[in-house]
Amino acid sequence: MRSKTKMVHGGITRDEQTGAVSVPIYQVSTYKQDGVGNFRGYEYSRTGNPTRHALETVIADLENGNHGFAFGSGMAAITTIMMLLNADEHVILTDDVYGGSYRLMTKVLNRFNLDHTFVDTSSPERVEQAIKTNTKALYIETPTNPLLKITDIKKMTEIAKKHNLLLIVDNTFATPYWQQPLDLGADIVLHSATKYIGGHSDVVAGLVAVNSDELAERIHFLQNSVGAVLGPQDSWLLMRGIKTLALRMEAIEANTNKIVEFLHAHEKVSSVFYPGMKTHPGHDIAKSQSAGFGGMVSFDVGSGELAEEVLKRVKYFTLAESLGAVESLISLPAKMTHASIPADRRAELGITDGLIRVSVGIEDSEDLIEDLAQALES
């Protein structure tokens, strides 16, 4: 099955009993047993629910895995995956990892003695240098937020295999439509499905896929034990979102290319960060491991004042956190998503006060460009 077909026909997409072409929302917590311990596949909805199960089979298909798992949020998925590790073990993570993942490692899991090091994973040498005797996992994001840095997934696989590390990839920005980390050797791929997979700013959810039965068994045990599962209603909404994921990503990328061209030529924009640009340092690697470059773009307007003015003046770009929806969103990382990161650390990462991040939607590109043009006039 090719990728667009998979979005529509992958996993379980209908109800066998009635022929309904959409999996019903099984709004249920428990299931009648025909005899003690004799149940028909489902016993309790934390352990398994038919609607959630249908979604879990679709994400496994999209990521070319054999098992999928759905959680109540991206952070619930990440937390559960981190539970695969033990106290006194060590994880290496991409340095400009999602703020919530940074917080989880530095303010929560540190209390359970799970050790971590943040590394610029776009440099395989630095990753190797950070490995300690107790390192058990390598956790990467590519592209990253908000500077769209690229990490070479195949190189990370080589390092992970050599040192016996679990390679975990947060594939939220690339989506399974453009990038399939399991095919490149990753052990676990995860998503904030709140973003592109849901795609309509109406669900908070997390998804995980793997292609190892052994790992799947451990993750299912944790999913059931920790209990941060996704409800049936939200599972259904995600399946609905997935059906148009390919169309949305194509439309978003076409718009993004035009916006990048406009920004690049604009006199008030000092730099543009987009992996689709030939001048982007990660362009060649991004091109080799992903079929597309996505819809996230950051650009620097030189000052925090101008950046705030632009955010005030835009009409079609909604000022909001989050990303990956049909509507275009705009944000100021230094004051919003990355405000909790200390200023000197932000400077180190290159997140300046004048850096604006946009998540391009599916509107007419002409309207989006005219909107940015008038906002930049200020």
Ligand SMILES: *Cc1c(COP(=O)(O)O)cnc(C)c1O
């Ligand atoms: C949003 C996001 C998360 C967290 O997901 P939630 O659904 O908000 O819990 C994790 N990783 C990335 C890259 C994200 O953008």
